Amino acid sequence: LAMQGCGALVCSAFEYKTEKLMIARDRSVGVVYRLMQLVILAYIIGWVFVVKKGYQETDPDPETSVITKVKGVALTNSTEGPGQRLWDTADYVIPPQGESRFFVVTNLVSTPRQRQGLCAENPNVPGARCQEDGDCPAGRTFNTGNGICTGRCVPTNGTARVCEVHAWCPVENSPTPREAVLREAENFTVFIKVSVNFTRFNVHRRNVLEEGDSSYLKSCEFHPERSPLCPVFRLGELAVRAGASFSDMATRGGVIAVHLAWDCDLDRDLSACAAQYRFSRLDSERSRVAAGHNFRFARYSWQDGAETRSLLKVYGVRFDVMVSGKAGKFSIVPTLLNLGAGLALLGAGAFLCDLFLLYASKESPQYRQRKFERSEEDGPVPPQQDAVRARSSSTPGTANSS
Helix, strand or coil, rough: CCEEEEEHHHHHHCCCCCCCCCCCCCCHHHHHHHHHHHHHHHHHHHHHHHHHCCCEEEECCEEEEEEEEEEECEEEEEEECCEEEEHHHHHHHHCCCCCCCCCCCEEEEEEEEEEEEEEECCCCCCCCCCCCHCCCCCCEEEECCEEEEEEEEEEEECCCCEEEEEECCCCCCCCCCCCCCCCHHHHHHEEEEEEEEEECCEEECCCCCCCCCCHHHHHHEECCCCCCCCCCEHHHHCCCCCCCCEEHHHCCCCEEEEEEEEEEEECCCCHCCCCEEEEECCCCCCCCCCCEEEEEEEEEEEECEEEEEEEEEEEEEEEEEEEEEEEEEEEEHHHHHHHHHHHHHHHHHHHHHHHHHHHCCCHHHHHHHHHCCCCCCCCCHHHHHHHHHHHHHHHHCHHHHH
């Protein structure tokens, strides 16, 4: 006997196993097996190939370029701000280069004609109030202060005493206007030109109408149904589509995102490869701490031989243009890979049914006995086959009877 003449582990290395087909007339297992096949086929055809387009090669990371240009003028007359003033693009758009992020000034606090010198700190700065000079050690600074302490405690225009500082004087001490100075900004327009380049397929697309002339851009305004290919947006309309009110945001500022997404099926006509827009507000309108969006900048000049500046604390709406894209085209490689994965899933269904028949059903011993057998040369013949041979040898054959 071969298995007795060598170790089982060594001999098993030189065995060859081949499948044996067996028809099991088990209705419950048959129903489960067909249901599994239907589910797997529906997944492969419906999800992998129809929904996810598993037959396509994709380019999920295109090269992108964003150019923005804001247009509009307004005349303001504010007693709390800089007075009567005409505002154009160079005044209220920061930065002026037209990048993917741009800021439109809608409100401001101006502190004009500042010069470097010694003056009283703003009494609203935490820690700036004092009773004597010892409360203001020289060289001390405050977290939200405007200068460096000189070591003196000086009176202010009111009854309070504050630390004297070396700073740009007079220091900023103006409340935020209750109404936006540049309320007309909601009627300004912005031209957003976006280009995407799917380098894998050498496909270049823009959100601008490729046919026509420049006069179309001078008169159109974006609308998702009437003018979906017009890249000119009114700022107030952007806020509305983001679920916000531009007039409310104009007082303390905010952030609005403009999302452009390309999802292109290059197996179809290229004209269907167009940008889809989505708008959202990124800051929280309900926040009471650090609400809105503001920053400071200064404009410098020389007066009477001394450097002078006008400090501007500006509030406004920042617009972030975000671009994403994906393009797909038929390729034999992903098609074969997904087909192979689907066939493997079908084989897994048969494997699970085999496990149930061989180890979990009531008749699993009989199924295992019929499923697995060893050839006569490698081991003893099973007892059932011995009985069959004994019966056949006791029965006269055709040749003997003749």
